[in-house]
Every structure is written in C-alpha cells, then in structure tokens.
Amino acid sequence: xxxxxxxxxxxxxxxxxxxxxxxxxxxxxxxxxxxxxxxxxxxxxxxxxxxxxxxxxxxxxxxxxxxxxxxxxxxxxxxxxxxxxxxxxxxxxxxxxxxxxxxxxxxxxxxxxxxxxxxxxxxxxxxxxxxxxxxxxxxxxxxxxxxxxxxxxxxxxxxxxxxxxxxxxxxxxxxxxxxxxxxxxxxxxxxxxxxxxxxxxxxxxxxxxxxxxxxxxxxxxxxxxxxxxxxxxxxxxxxxxxxxxxxxxxxxxxxxxxxxxxxxxxxxxxxxxxxxxxxxxxxxxxxxxxxxxxxxxxxxxxxxxxxxxxxxxxxxxxxxxxxxxxxxxxxxxxxxxxxxxxxxxxxxxxxxxxxxxxxxxxxxxxxxxxxxxxxxxxxxxxxxxxxxxxxxxxxxxxxxxxxxxxxxxxxxxxxxxxxxxxxxxxxxxxxxxxxxxxxxxxxxxxxxxxxxxxx
Numbered sequence: 001x002x003x004x005x006x007x008x009x010x011x012x013x014x015x016x017x018x019x020x021x022x023x024x025x026x027x028x029x030x031x032x033x034x035x036x037x038x039x040x041x042x043x044x045x046x047x048x049x050x051x052x053x054x055x056x057x058x059x060x061x062x063x064x065x066x067x068x069x070x071x072x073x074x075x076x077x078x079x080x081x082x083x084x085x086x087x088x089x090x091x092x093x094x095x096x097x098x099x100x101x102x103x104x105x106x107x108x109x110x111x112x113x114x115x116x117x118x119x120x121x122x123x124x125x126x127x128x129x130x131x132x133x134x135x136x137x138x139x140x141x142x143x144x145x146x147x148x149x150x151x152x153x154x155x156x157x158x159x160x161x162x163x164x165x166x167x168x169x170x171x172x173x174x175x176x177x178x179x180x181x182x183x184x185x186x187x188x189x190x191x192x193x194x195x196x197x198x199x200x201x202x203x204x205x206x207x208x209x210x211x212x213x214x215x216x217x218x219x220x221x222x223x224x225x226x227x228x229x230x231x232x233x234x235x236x237x238x239x240x241x242x243x244x245x246x247x248x249x250x251x252x253x254x255x256x257x258x259x260x261x262x263x264x265x266x267x268x269x270x271x272x273x274x275x276x277x278x279x280x281x282x283x284x285x286x287x288x289x290x291x292x293x294x295x296x297x298x299x300x301x302x303x304x305x306x307x308x309x310x311x312x313x314x315x316x317x318x319x320x321x322x323x324x325x326x327x328x329x330x331x332x333x334x335x336x337x338x339x340x341x342x343x344x345x346x347x348x349x350x351x352x353x354x355x356x357x358x359x360x361x362x363x364x365x366x367x368x369x370x371x372x373x374x375x376x377x378x379x380x381x382x383x384x385x386x387x388x389x390x391x392x393x394x395x396x397x398x399x400x401x402x403x404x405x406x407x408x409x410x411x412x413x414x415x416x417x418x419x420x421x422x423x424x425x426x427x428x429x430x431x432x433x434x435x436x437x438x439x440x441x442x443x444x445x446x447x448x449x450x451x452x453x454x455x
Contacts, residue, residue: 020049022126025119089193096186120164127156216245216276219268225249225261227285234276241276245269251284252294254301258282292351296323299346305339306364315356321347322358329363336361371405378402378409382441386413389436393417393429394451408445411437419453426451 023046169180213232220229227248234243247265249258262280269276292312300307306326313320325343327336340359347357373379383400390397396416403410415433417426430449438444 022119022123023049025122028115028119083197086193086197089189090197093186093190093193096189097183101183117164117167120160120167123160124157124164127160131157212241212273212276215273216243216269216278219272220245220247220265223261223264223268225253225257226265227287230283241273242279243276244279244281246281246283248283248285250287250290252287252290252298253284258284292319292321295350296321296347299343299350300325303339303342303346305343307343309360318354318356319351320356320358321351322360324360324362326362326364333361371403371410374402374404374409382409382411382437382444383413385437385440386411386433389433390415392432393421393425394433394449395454405445408443409441411444411447412450413447414450414452416454417451 027046213234216234217229217232220226220232227250230246230248232243232245234241245265247261249261253261262282265280266278269278293310296307296310307323308326310323311321325340327339331339340361344357344359348355379400379402382402383397386397386400394415394417397413399412399414401412403412415430417429421429430451433449434447437447
C-alpha cells in the first residue's frame, strides 16, 4: 500500500469514529432538551456515520489497481460513494423541513440545558479540526470521497452553530427559534447536498475540470514538432485525469522522431498538471514546404526501399525526376522491375501524373561480409597512401582500419575538414582520395571515409 492510500484510509476511518461519537452525544442532548435543531444535527451526524463508513470502504476499493474488468482502475467508487452521501443529505433535509414546519405551528417547549450547549460546542470544535485535516489530505491525495467528507464536515460547523443559536434563543423564551434554526439547518444541508451531488455527477458523466482541456491544448501546441492539436478529450478518474490527445506532425518525420514528440507532449502536460495522464496519437500531414526530395524519400520509406542519387530537373516547363533504387543483386529482374514500377506509380500519385519519372536499378551491396584485420604492414602502407592523397581540403587522416574479405580489402578512416565547407564539397574531396588510393591498390573493394569538422 502506498503512503497516499494509507493516509486516505486512516482519515476515512477516523472520520467514521468521530461521526459516531458526535451522533450519540447530540442524540442524547437532543432528547434531554427537546431541541429539534439538535436532533436534526444528531440525524445529520448519524447519516455522516453511515456515509463515512461507506467512504472508508470506497477509499480501500479505489486504491486497487486496474484489472480486466476495470481497465481504468476503481477510482470512481469514491464518486459513487459521494453520490450516496448526497442522497442521505437530501433525505435528511426533507425530514427536518417537515418537522420544523410542524413545530412552528405547534408550540413545543425547549429545555436549553448545559448538556445541549456543551455537546454543540464540542461538535463545533471537532468539526473544525477534522475539516482542516481532511482538506489538507484532499490537497495531497485528491480523493473525491474525502473531499465530500471535508465539505460535509465544514457544513456541519455551520449546522451546529445554527442549532446553538436556536437553543440560545429558546433559552430566552422564544421556543420557535429552535424550529427556525432547524429550518435553516435543513436548507443548509440541502445546499451542501446539491454541491456534493453536482460534483459527483460531473465526475460520473466524465465532465473534465473547467479550463483543463484548454490548458492541455495550449501546452501541447508549444511542443516542438507539433503542427496542430486536432482534438483533446479528458475524463476524471478519481484523483487523476485520463485523456486522449490527437496531434498533427510532418509526415516526413521518421518513426523514432514521431515517438519522441509523443513523449514530449505527455511530459510537458504532466510537468504542469501532474495528475493528467495522456494517450497521444499522431496524424501525419503534408506540409506546404516539403521538397520533392523529401516526398521521394517518404514514398521509398513506405515501400521499405532504399533510394539515392535523386535528381530533379525542370525541362521545358516539365519536372523530370530520376533516382537509383537499391535491390538485392540476387533478385530476378522481373521482381526488381515490379519494385521500381511501384515506386514510379507512387511518385506519379504524389507529385502529379505529368511528372517524368525514371529509375535505375542498382544491386544492393551485401550487408554481411565476413572478414578479418589485414596485416599491420598492409594497413600502414594504405594509411600512408591516404595521407599522401588527402592533400587539399582533407587533412589529419587518422583511425585507419583495413579488413580482408573474399571480395577484397575494406578500408575505413577518419579525417578532418573545414567546418565551413558544404557537404557536397567535402564529399567530392573524399571521392578524390578514394579514386587515387584505389588506383594504387586495385585489390581495395571499398574505401569509407568519415569526415569531421576541424576544431
């Protein structure tokens, strides 16, 4: 059991015990004095006792985790209990109203004795203490049932004060003052019942806290990567709020980035509203500033194809698009042609039927190529050749590795270049190094250079 649940259960049980003791005291004092206001308060406390026992039971049930039948947990048991308390209060208010009207018509003598005064004063003090304690616990745990108790016990203070006023007036020779006080107590009980009932009904019909949806929408809209917030749906679940939010993101983003944006949205909302748990869903949308390259790469990603060397030209007012498609070298031509034809068809759908699309089928280099480190003298010789060939834009050749494979040597190296150079310029310089070295060492299958900016 977590700390918050333990606090809620102890508070609920303590309230039940206090209500039972106050019920007995007010009932005895009410019978001895004949005060309807005091008996009404006794009835009020008797209802409190039953309801606080229900609250204790509800708090224990609500702390259970979600199961197959209650996927969202058991938190709304507290709300049902609060609704039951509302029914008790309205029933009691109606009874007291009828009795108060009867006593206004018939003169009933009131014995405003010291017991009645003492019980009411004690009741007021006890209700002040437990109302303050419960209010603090509610702020910590956000329990619907304890919130109902806190509000209820706060109202008991007013009810006991009204009953005390009625007895004081009766002691000075105006017994009708007790009936009028009882009438006021009944109206106050009904008002409290209305407030509790409205809160419980709002929770049961999934009415989101006022203004929360607007706040969640604004927070999500400010998360980088979110183009628009399409919908927000929130529902209370006991102390927490569960919800779904739909956002729009660029369709060109990779899945990892989309998942990161979803996590960022949930985290941003939780940082401001810790009790809100969101399920974030995304809708990919096309942006007006998407380039043809981005759109081609998106088409390829949907078909799980690898494309490169994408070239876009404007020829006589018509767009011409060409790109290479990597296909496993062992794939039959008929199957490979079907793959590129599908890409061409998707390109026409995406970019328009009048665009010219040409594709080139290129064998995909094997991903797994067993090998081993080349002899150290071979590595040093090739490293020296790289240093010699790198004169110009490429400098500081380091981390040279050479591996032997059945297809030839695989060479990997790192180098540095001016950080202000463009990727095209650095790529061309690296290609020049590769051409010079492979011309000197024909048994090299591939040279892979990793360029880093100079400090």
